[in-house]
Amino acid sequence: MSAFERAITIDDLRVLTRSRLPRALYDYIEGGAGDEATLVSNGARFAAYRLLGRALAGTATRDQSVELFGRRLPSPVIVAPTGGSGLFWPAGEAEVARACAAKGTVMMVSAGATLSLEDIAVAAPGPKWLQLFIYRDRGITRDFATRAAGAGYEALCLTVDCPIIGPRERDLRNGLSANPRLTLRTCLDAARHPRWWLRMGRRPRIGFPNYARHGAGPLRDMHAFVAGVLDPTVGWKDLEWLRGIWSGPLIVKGIMRGSDATRALAIGCDAIQVSNHGGRQLDQTIATIDALGEVATAVEGRIPVLLDGGIRRGTDVLKAVALGARAVAVGRAHLWGLAAAGQRGVEKALAILSGEIDCAMAIGGWDSLRDLDRSSLRDDAGRPIGSPPVDPVQSSPVAVAR
Numbered sequence: 001m002s003a004f005e006r007a008i009t010i011d012d013l014r015v016l017t018r019s020r021l022p023r024a025l026y027d028y029i030e031g032g033a034g035d036e037a038t039l040v041s042n043g044a045r046f047a048a049y050r051l052l053g054r055a056l057a058g059t060a061t062r063d064q065s066v067e068l069f070g071r072r073l074p075s076p077v078i079v080a081p082t083g084g085s086g087l088f089w090p091a092g093e094a095e096v097a098r099a100c101a102a103k104g105t106v107m108m109v110s111a112g113a114t115l116s117l118e119d120i121a122v123a124a125p126g127p128k129w130l131q132l133f134i135y136r137d138r139g140i141t142r143d144f145a146t147r148a149a150g151a152g153y154e155a156l157c158l159t160v161d162c163p164i165i166g167p168r169e170r171d172l173r174n175g176l177s178a179n180p181r182l183t184l185r186t187c188l189d190a191a192r193h194p195r196w197w198l199r200m201g202r203r204p205r206i207g208f209p210n211y212a213r214h215g216a217g218p219l220r221d222m223h224a225f226v227a228g229v230l231d232p233t234v235g236w237k238d239l240e241w242l243r244g245i246w247s248g249p250l251i252v253k254g255i256m257r258g259s260d261a262t263r264a265l266a267i268g269c270d271a272i273q274v275s276n277h278g279g280r281q282l283d284q285t286i287a288t289i290d291a292l293g294e295v296a297t298a299v300e301g302r303i304p305v306l307l308d309g310g311i312r313r314g315t316d317v318l319k320a321v322a323l324g325a326r327a328v329a330v331g332r333a334h335l336w337g338l339a340a341a342g343q344r345g346v347e348k349a350l351a352i353l354s355g356e357i358d359c360a361m362a363i364g365g366w367d368s369l370r371d372l373d374r375s376s377l378r379d380d381a382g383r384p385i386g387s388p389p390v391d392p393v394q395s396s397p398v399a400v401a402r
């Protein structure tokens with residue numbers, strides 16, 4: 001049995017990836033901003049919530065399917081947008097697309113993919129959402145929206161927690177950020193991973209084709225290019241503008257407080273994604289699982305709330321659902337699968353999570369995800385979960401248009 005076949009948890013896939021990728025790439029996936037306090041909290045804070053199962057409530061089968069924008073998905077786990085996936089496996093985004101299609105889940109495609117959004121769309125059938133930013137040149141954002149519609153993307157996802165690129169210190173040390181450079185350490189480390197070199201060597205040079213028509217150069221200039229096109233002045237009027245030019249489902253990714261969720265809802269957004277970019281942007285902000293309750297309360301079920309950040313276990317997913325998430329998106333969990341074994345690895349990561357969800361539902365006595373709510377949770381001392389704190393900005397009500 002290979003090490004890949006022996007992997008039974010998401011963490012096993014992470015460990016496999018650490019031995020298979022050059023250190024700088026492993027760090028690029030795993031790392032966060034600054035002291036990585038938020039990165040650590042995203043995972044650790046799930047332990048502050050405990051599941052409280054129901055006795056003698058068994059069923060032969062459990063239903064973990066969810067509905068999103070009129071589609072029924074077999075599991076509440078979708079794939080988060082991640083830039084640069086082709087660095088970890090050749091044509092990485094196509095592998096992810098095929099895995100998502102095989103599992104029937106949604107792939108959120110990053111604007112920073114190493115394949116064009118059109119090539120990813122035809123790589124495999126299955127629902128895809130395009131993630132994008134508001135750029136200094138609004139024409140770039142408009143162009144992404146037009147291309148997404150033309151290529152059959154079902155939704156747009158606007159990332160709002162990235163007005164500038166976060167301080168990812170591992171990348172700085174490894175020479176992967178501004179002024180990228182090949183240090184002796186980087187070269188020696190890469191030489192220790194001949195399988196990765198061999199695999200990647202068979203493929204054409206990696207680039208960022210979605211940005212090519214907007215002036216992006218080779219991989220080594222990418223950080224500077226993205227830093228130059230992102231708009232640090234992005235505001236609510238820009239969300240209104242995007243809402244005006246895109247009539248399909250619009251998800252806002254990177255919301256962490258109830259008042260912001262209410263405001264996005266008033267503008268006509270179709271889903272809120274509670275996210276802190278996997279701890280890669282604002283360090284020292286709170287964990288997403290701690291932000292979820294306030295956002296879900298503010299939204300009052302009028303549109304779906306999604307969550308990402310720190311999902312490593314099926315029980316993490318159930319805790320998020322109990323606190324009000326319709327579905328969760330996984331970033332690193334699917335990338336560790338990708339780096340370990342391409343499409344098979346992503347499928348395995350998704351299968352691990354849905355298997356763990358099913359197992360916990362069977363033992364906890366939950367036939368369907370609808371059975372889970374706050375009463376299914378306790379804090380880590382066994383006390384009921386309190387009401388989420390009131391967001392002070394909420395006291396100035398925003399008119400809800402829909």
Ligand SMILES: Cc1cc2nc3c(=O)[nH]c(=O)nc-3n(C[C@H](O)[C@H](O)[C@H](O)COP(=O)(O)O)c2cc1C
Nearest residue numbers: 080081082083110159277278308309310330331332
């Ligand atoms: C390597 C990597 C690249 C990412 N690239 C993007 C991106 O291009 N756009 C975006 O909105 N989020 C990006 N993210 C953030 C993810 O979409 C998601 O918010 C985060 O990974 C969730 O946390 P998790 O990795 O703990 O699941 C990236 C995350 C990682 C790990």
